Amino acid sequence: MTALREKQLLEDVVASFDAKDERLQTIVEAATRHLHAFVREVGLTHSEWDAGISFLTAVGQMCTPERQEMVLLSDVLGVSSQMELTSAPSHDEATANTVLGPFYVAGSPWRDEGASILESGDPGPRVIMRGCVRDTAGRPIEGATVDVWQNASNKLYAVQDPQQDPNNLRGRFRTSERGSFSFSTVRPVAYAIPDDGPVGRLLDLVGRHPWRPAHIHFLVTAPGYDPLTTHVFDSDSDYLDSDAVFGVEESLVTTFQAADHQRGALDAEFDFVLLASRDTFRSDREPGT
Amino acid sequence: MTALREKQLLEDVVASFDAKDERLQTIVEAATRHLHAFVREVGLTHSEWDAGISFLTAVGQMCTPERQEMVLLSDVLGVSSQMELTSAPSHDEATANTVLGPFYVAGSPWRDEGASILESGDPGPRVIMRGCVRDTAGRPIEGATVDVWQNASNKLYAVQDPQQDPNNLRGRFRTSERGSFSFSTVRPVAYAIPDDGPVGRLLDLVGRHPWRPAHIHFLVTAPGYDPLTTHVFDSDSDYLDSDAVFGVEESLVTTFQAADHQRGALDAEFDFVLLASRDTFRSDREPGT
Secondary structure (H helix, E strand, C coil): CHHHHHHHHHHHHHHHCCCCCHHHHHHHHHHHHHHHHHHHHHCCCHHHHHHHHHHHHHHHHHCECCECHHHHHHHHCCHHHHHHHHHCCCCCCCCCCCCCCCCCCCCCCECCCCCECCCCCCCCCEEEEEEEEEECCCCECCCCEEEEEECCCCCCCHHHCCCCCCCCCEEEEECCCCCEEEEEEECCCCEECCCCCHHHHHHHHCCCCCEECCEEEEEEECCCECCEEEEEEECCCCCCCCCCCCCCCHHHEECCEECCCCCCCEEEECCEEECECCCHHHHHHCCCC | CHHHHHHHHHHHHHHHCCCCCHHHHHHHHHHHHHHHHHHHHHCCCHHHHHHHHHHHHHHHHHCECCECHHHHHHHHCCHHHHHHHHHCCCCCCCCCCCCCCCCCCCCCCECCCCCECCCCCCCCCEEEEEEEEEECCCCECCCCEEEEEECCCCCCCHHHCCCCCCCCCEEEEECCCCCEEEEEEECCCCEECCCCCHHHHHHHHCCCCCEECCEEEEEEECCCECCEEEEEEECCCCCCCCCCCCCCCHHHEECCEECCCCCCCEEEECCEEECECCCHHHHHHCCCC
16 A cells, blocks of 8 residues: 555656656656655665755755865766766777866867976976877877866866966867877876765765876867767776776776886877767767867 | 676676665665666766756755755655655554655644644634544544644744744644644645745746645654654645645545634644554654654
């Protein structure tokens, strides 16, 4: 009898929605069905519901223009990565999409091929990063935009750190007619996501650390191709197997190796493969520029 | 291939949880599985995820000590009612539990049988409300606490309205040896839940109104019995079929009828049936007193 009433309640709620926007109707209905199923599946008690309400409220209240705790929650539960996989399904032949992350800032300075993205002093090892942008048939894509950003040796991105030049360790490059790009930088380092808020407390309660392995972010775009948001990870980094936000794909890990040609500098290489745009649907996921 | 990666991602996330508290582990794992399933089921896009993050952030930021927008969201999606049904399954023989709602304030004044709960002027029709508290075998329960609260004719509860005496339209009664209680009051009126925030905007987008049918809240407790949180609805009210928070049960609707014995006053009657406590689990859902 109770199971019947529980089912009837869910159907009443679903029947109450009459959105003009069909897509919104689909999303709200699915969210409602999963929420009710969750409550029934675990037999959520009053005090647990209370704790959940307090937690989500605290997550919302932690948000400021500089910090998006709700995104962080989505990230640490792997929901952001799941959305990336679902909304922009990677093809075996193209480079995998990953989360954009909270440190992307549009409008990085344009730089020449081979230029340094360092604008502030940094004690880290120097790295020459190079690669090519190609289509799935292996043809170079000329004039693609390669937008890069990474953290400094003190673990912070320029956007987090008033001590750094706002343009430090970020820049945009255009690929050559051979599809190539290159720049010099410092080796990125592992860092902890902000863990002094409710999401940090959750991580602690579920026995997890807040660390991400060292990486450089790339946003690669070219007319006629799906935009690619991805990371390149340093194969020597800790936490490759336990990235706090589930961004690591084996195919995105590369080796930073000692280079002969330049004393003390490391060489890293990564080639990106873009997928030709097939539908307008995908344009949806292009980040603001 | 992509479906495999999506599944693997979910399993990686679930495997990352290692909570000391087994119950927390169960809840976080179930929440994560439903979130990922939701994302995959609807094929959530980047801009939809963005809109969802912004909405939940706004809900959290709307919360103040006087207003709990996250509870409101749970209410309008029927999640609060589902939790009440799930955590305190009603038995056919006992009165149905419903949501406590945001206007309950502990510590209402004790009043004598038959007393009025009006402490401020009110133009509404007078009502004599009476009933009995019984166990499932029909035996009266003496000394049960009947804690009542309702809104005034201006639609507001005392806790929302500085013009009302803080004790207006609320009170606690003890049942007599026959299990009976009675009090005089005014007829409650239908009212809209706060709809000037993100939850109101959602209701608008999904084509719903924010109204609740007229009702009186009851919290009935007695040693040895499960606490009963419920409403009694006025059968003449609008919105009985479309309560914004899904609190209506047919069994909780009663008629406010013209009484002969008192000129202009209405009579309403409702008997409550409590379930004997069988396990300590239930004590969990007793609201703060």
